[in-house]
Amino acid sequence: MADSKKRSDCPVSCSLEIWGDKWSLLIVRDLMFTKQCTYGDFLKSDEKIATNILAARLKSLEEVGIIERTEHPDSKRKMSYKLTTKGVDMVPILFEIIAWADKYSTIPKEQKTLLKKYKKDKEAFIKTSIKELK
Amino acid sequence: MADSKKRSDCPVSCSLEIWGDKWSLLIVRDLMFTKQCTYGDFLKSDEKIATNILAARLKSLEEVGIIERTEHPDSKRKMSYKLTTKGVDMVPILFEIIAWADKYSTIPKEQKTLLKKYKKDKEAFIKTSIKELK
């Protein structure tokens, strides 16, 4: 999974090599917008990710430093995932994706409310979000 | 390529179904930041996309209305691709990706200059970019 050879020096290309697939950003989304933070939580998401794909993505996201894996306070067998600073810094990317989707399709009410707040004052909203996620 | 069944109503998930792969956004990037607009141009990009993958992505990006295909003014066999309004509206997504990449790795000088302008006044910069692309 850990791609050794870079295709180019382009930041867009490098970013896509890390999370350019149909699943990685959904894990980031879950960690960002919902309280979902365990392997089992991610499996319950609407998109129904396969167990092996989830395990592989969690591993690679951890390897590139976007998420970190810690013991869940409740029990020793439970693992808890959370966004690192690098992961939290993806908030603007996620919101611009949602903003774009909102412009060209119908998005759920809940996300629409959040989006409104984001658009009203992007910088302030991002600062608050980042603080809350830490 | 045209996925018929949506995985969920989540805007992030829906967006990823459209361009969530290692190549689609590179085509958008080329149309956005360089003068590359033909099939042959895209093939020349550093990342070396395969011909069949390129053809498939161009087709699906056209189907979802992000790019449009027209005859090149120079010759009848040449095809010219350009971003639609929907494609141009992806400018903020691309810039936030570049901004994130800049924070956690080294990006080329050229992009750094553009990024600086973007960060200085995002709204104004986006407006100008969109105008220029049309």
Add this chain to the structure above:
DNA sequence: TAATTTCGCTTGCGATTTGCAAGTACAAAG
């Protein structure tokens, strides 16, 4: 005008990745 090159793809095929189902390891609860 006949041969050659250019351009935008398509095809074949082996290698990789995905997605589904089932299984495993192991801590905790009963």
Add this chain to the structure above:
DNA sequence: CTTTGTACTTGCAAATCGCAAGCGAAATTA
């Protein structure tokens, strides 16, 4: 000490990717 819950791993068929070669039509060259 059996059962349950949690986090994965494994096997395998199907889909997708990536490389090389080919193809048809327009343009260029001889």
